Amino acid sequence: MIYMGDLLPSGRINFLLIILLKLFVSFANAEESKKLIAFDYAIADTLSALHQPPIAMAGLAQYRRFYRDPLLPEARELGNRFQPNLEYLAALEPDAILISPPAHLNLENKLSRIANVRPIRLLWKGQKVWESLENMTRELGDLSDNQQRAKELINDVEVALAVMAEQIKRTGEPLFVAQIIDDRHLRLYGSGSLEDMVLTRLGLENAWQGPTNDWGFSTLTISEAFQLEGRFILLNPAYSQYLTDSALPTSGLWQHWLDDLPISIEVNYWSWGGFPSALRFAEALVDALDEAGDSAPAPRR
Structure with a gap:
């Protein structure tokens, strides 16, 4: 034991x-x-x-x-x-x-x-x-x-x-796990995803309860993303061949949207990986929430 x-x-x-x-x-x-x-x-x-x-x-x-x-x-x-x-x-x-x-x-x-x-x-x-x-x-x-x-x-x-579930600093509200995929679209991980599984195991609630595809995510436009209310976990770098590994979109509406995001995670796992990937995502999430602490900005409204 x-x-x-x-x-x-x-x-x-x-x-x-x-x-x-x-x-x-x-x-x-x-x-x-x-x-x-x-x-x-x-x-x-x-x-x-x-x-x-x-x-x-x-x-x-x-x-x-x-x-x-x-x-x-x-x-x-x-x-x-x-x-x-x-x-x-x-x-x-x-x-x-x-x-x-x-x-x-x-x-x-x-x-x-x-x-x-x-x-x-x-x-x-x-x-x-x-x-x-x-x-x-x-x-x-x-x-x-x-x-x-x-x-x-x-x-x-x-x-x-x-x-980790015993030690995590909970935000007190559901979390969106998001990833920018190009200048006009955002990916949200929900039911059927490794990210959603980890959130549940850590005693956290996934804010995205909308329908997902066979890979466990939904794709939203930038205008739809602006209508969401809650706290976001942004996965960085973006999952896109059009964006570099070190940069997110720096112009247009995304930049304004990013100004309000409190928590960002440097991705060091594969979203469709096995248990080792789940463990790496969980560790990165816990560290990000610990660093954010009480100084994190209020959720966007």
Whole structure:
């Protein structure tokens, strides 16, 4: 049993460091690692936490744009996720190729000529995000012969979120989790998203209760965003190929809208990732709320 006690902020940090060290410990002493190829970041991220990182990944360069630390430094790049270098992939002689349906299904026949293709579902129909991530983690644990580590990973993340929930500085009102995607549109994360799952686990309320797509977000125009009332958590950088990693729109209505935003998070996770991404988002959110404290501006009206 892990004693949580009345951890001070420094205690919370030390506790999380222990968990992260367990997640990303060296694999050098592993008896024999399977040679796995991943076509999705949630799969790759979870495999790394299970001490079985993929030897190569499709779309790796794109994912690295949204990550602040070295991502899978030992993994090889296979090119575009939907147009991988099949000759190079075959030369790696993988034991299995892991895809995430419905994406990549059009590649399944070609990939199956190289190695066994294993579809790994990320979102299970009729299940909540937490349950879906549990299923994915256990499935990858079975695939990589790391069933015990899969159980430990699920427990570690659950305990870490419980610790943070006890210590978080609550704003006393629901929160919007928002991301600017271009000069005219805003993305809000709601039901079915990793962000919404983390808010719930931390005992916070998601202010966005509108309908969401299959990926757990809604897209609003700038005029619709101006009509929302409440406190915003702004994810930075924006999820857009048209904006740089270090800048948000600096002209037009967005700039005025940004003046009233109290809390901003530097994104260091993948919104459609696994439990490691959920933990990184939770930690960033808790730190942002701690820093904002009582000095945060009033919610916009």
